[in-house]
Amino acid sequence: MAKKGNRQDFRLKCTECSNINYSVERNVKNTTDKLELKKYCKHCRKSTVHKEIKKEKGKTS
Numbered sequence: 934m935a936k937k938g939n940r941q942d943f944r945l946k947c948t949e950c951s952n953i954n955y956s957v958e959r960n961v962k963n964t965t966d967k968l969e970l971k972k973y974c975k976h977c978r979k980s981t982v983h984k985e986i987k988k989e990k991g992k993t994s
């Protein structure tokens with residue numbers, strides 16, 4: 934039986950157009966910094982900075 938781990942789902946949102954383009958998993962225990970990645974945004978049609986936001990659907994925690 935798997936205990937609920939420290940891995941949580943996040944979304945990566947483009948800082949320029951605010952579209953959510955990626956989903957990621959992050960181990961919140963090992964990596965406490967917020968993610969900020971340069972990724973390709975198909976809406977901006979270029980690489981932009983994407984910041985993590987928390988997954989909307991809340992599991993009870």
Ligand SMILES: [Zn+2]
Pocket residue numbers: 947948949950951952974975976977978981
């Ligand atoms: Zn964008």
